[in-house]
């Protein structure tokens with residue numbers, strides 16, 4: 001693997017590292033705005049070759065049926081990433097602007113460790129089920145169910161947690177027997193491109209089984225959704241793009257798996273430790289500059305204690321200074337790009353225009369003239385209908401909203417086009433469980449519990465997505481079921 005400085009990453013097509021036929025595009029350090037190096041710019045032609053290679057590898061090799069090979073290969077990839085974890089950490093901090101402390105968790109080491117779950121699942125999976133003999137329509141028949149890989153998977157990923165999302169698709173898709181074309185976000189090409197380098201050097205993954213096409217052109221990713229040779233698209237990104245992926249996939253009726261945006265609620269009931277809960281909510285919303293789809297960005301608090309709640313959240317956020325992601329103590333690094341920072345600033349402006357006020361933060365930090373930083377910001381005095389309370393901001397921004405009791409809190413939490421995640425805090429675990437059960441979301445944290453884990457399925461209700469990633473459910477997304485009926 002080349003050193004970080006002046007790195008020039010390549011495409012990975014049909015087992016070979018190759019240049020992009022559209023040249024290269026720069027990769028930028030979001031904390032300094034410096035050009036780090038370049039990535040290969042894949043064209044439509046490159047994508048066509050990658051899809052062809054994945055198709056051939058699926059149709060003409062034993063990859064989909066050789067479970068022992070696949071389990072070994074997934075473990076080899078994990079081993080290679082583990083051995084190079086310090087280099088991967090430096091790339092991740094520089095390219096993603098990810099705080100160093102998060103690279104020992106979900107930003108890098110967590111998803112690498114989670115590859116074991118994929119290998120173990122494939123190793124122990126019941127690939128066939130004997131349903132025994134029956135006599136449907138009077139014909140004596142022995143029925144068997146076989147689980148088989150879907151085929152060629154197009155994996156399209158965003159920039160916020162690139163290793164987590166790339167590996168949460170590649171791991172189960174490969175372990176289940178699929179071949180893959182990975183198209184990462186243009187903002188974080190290196191985190192994906194290194195996988196090609198490691199696969200080529202350190203694994204027995206056959207040529208064509210994994211292909212990685214970095215590109216500055218979003219349209220190159222869209223080809224995956226449209227191409228009839230692709231059987232399934234596994235997409236993580238914004239709800240707007242998810243809609244395009246689904247529409248593009250409809251022409252060939254391919255399986256479409258979507259992990260999309262969120263506007264999750266942190267519900268504090270009136271018996272909870274208000275200051276502690278609000279402080280935790282503010283801390284969570286500041287992590288990685290709020291660039292996490294499942295972060296709870298609406299803090300719902302009892303109306304009678306609204307001011308106290310705002311003050312507690314503001315005190316925590318005011319103490320979190322946006323900082324250099326290289327520093328071990330940094331919680332809130334930069335946003336990924338100037339475009340993203342401007343987008344967040346637009347939401348902050350809309351909050352004021354809608355009658356809100358900033359109890360902490362509110363814009364760019366005065367002490368940073370370089371880097372795409374935004375101060376952790378608490379917005380008060382808005383209701384759930386305001387734009388900043390309804391739309392996903394994807395910045396370190398928390399909107400505090402008053403509720404009038406448990407039913408009202410549930411109503412507000414569910415009054416969203418999204419349904420990704422949620423949190424409930426209460427001194428009474430049964431009461432908290434009752435509220436959690438009424439939230440229309442895919443994951444719920446009760447009193448600080450952690451749902452993020454290799455064996456826990458993650459995904460959204462409503463416009464937050466279709467399907468589940470991780471866990472056994474995430475593995476089975478990449479399988480078809482075939483019923484075989486043999487007359488006896």
Ligand code: NAD
Nearest residue numbers: 157158159184185218221222237238241244259260261293
């Ligand atoms: P995005 O939707 O702009 O881009 C995601 C990916 O889609 C990129 O690789 C991009 O190049 C590609 N793309 C863009 N247009 C496309 C098209 N028409 N067809 C096919 N591919 C296309 O998202 P982003 O800005 O990179 O990431 C932020 C978004 O991702 C947020 O909305 C966030 O909530 C969401 N996200 C969701 C989850 C989840 O699991 N639910 C996880 C992380 C991020």
